[in-house]
Amino acid sequence: MFTGTIKATGKIVNLEATQEHAKLIISSPQTDLKNLPLGASIAVNGICLTVTNCTATDFTVDVMPETMKRTNLGKLQLNNLVNLEPAISLNDKLDGHIVAGHVDTTATLIKKTENENSLELQFRVPARYAPLIVEKGSIAIDGIGLTVTMAKDDLFGVSLIPYTIAHTTLANYQLNDLVNIETDMIGRYVIKQLQIWKKEYVR
Template sequence: MFTGIIQATGKITRLEITEKHAKLSISAAEIAKQNLPLGASVAVNGICLTVTSWQNNEFTVDVMPETMKRTNLGKLTNGSLVNLEPSLSLNGKLDGHLVAGHVDTTAEIISRSENENAIELRFKVPHKYDPYLVEKGSVAIDGISLTVTMAQNDEFGVSLIPYTIANTTLAHYHVHDQVNLEMDMIGRYAVKQIQAWKKEF
């Protein structure tokens, strides 16, 4: 379990990728090895992955076919920056929102604009996920806990504050780039329950 509060960014140093599988090595000097021992969970661009090895300041993770199908990992290259968050301790602070690290889908950036000290991004989302996005609700974008500023007609927007701009990868993205989305966990179950009630009446 994660919070969507990014602890560091890392750089892809080795990328072995096939159509359905990948092995990534990530340089992450800001995250100590003791915080990510072998077998530990880490969110890489919002994807819950398992640390399989460490060498100097680099750790390695394996990525399975289902993950490759649902995420933007296939578009990464050597040198790409990724957002990193170790798993949440039960006695830790929940500063963002509950994030499972199970990416639902990808979304395309359709507009990017600057508004004083903020960057505003708008995304196109597959229609089946539109019900889970509500204004002032939460969404995890490449692992970052963000507040939805608008949501309508299979589109939604977010606004990046200066801290997010400086400490995550999202400010470097451009129109047509793909991001990983994880819908709000509470919202997901609420929608499913409402749909079940509708079938009964």
């Protein structure tokens, strides 16, 4: 389980990839990697992955076919930066959103607007996921827990404060770049139950 509060960014220093599988080595000197035991969960761009090797300065994760198909990891290249968040423990403070690290889909960045103290981003998401995104609701974009500022049809927007701009990768993205999307966990289950109810009881 994660909170969408990015603890550090990391750089991909080694990348072995096919169309269906990848092995990443990620370096992040500002992260206390000694606290990442083998088998630990870590969110990389919002994707819950398992640490398979760890040194004082970097760690290794494997990426399986389902993850390659559903996320933007297949687009990553050597030296790209990624957002990192280690999994929380039961006694940690829940300071953020509830994020599972299970990416639903990707969205395309279609607009960037710079304001005096914020950066507004607008994305297009596949239509089937649009009902899961609501204005003022929660969403995780490449692992960053954010509040939806606008949602209409297959478009939604978020606004980044200076801290988020400085401590994550999101402000560096260009138009048409893909980002990983995890919709609000509670909203997913509500809609699923409504679909079941409609199917079973509405005639």
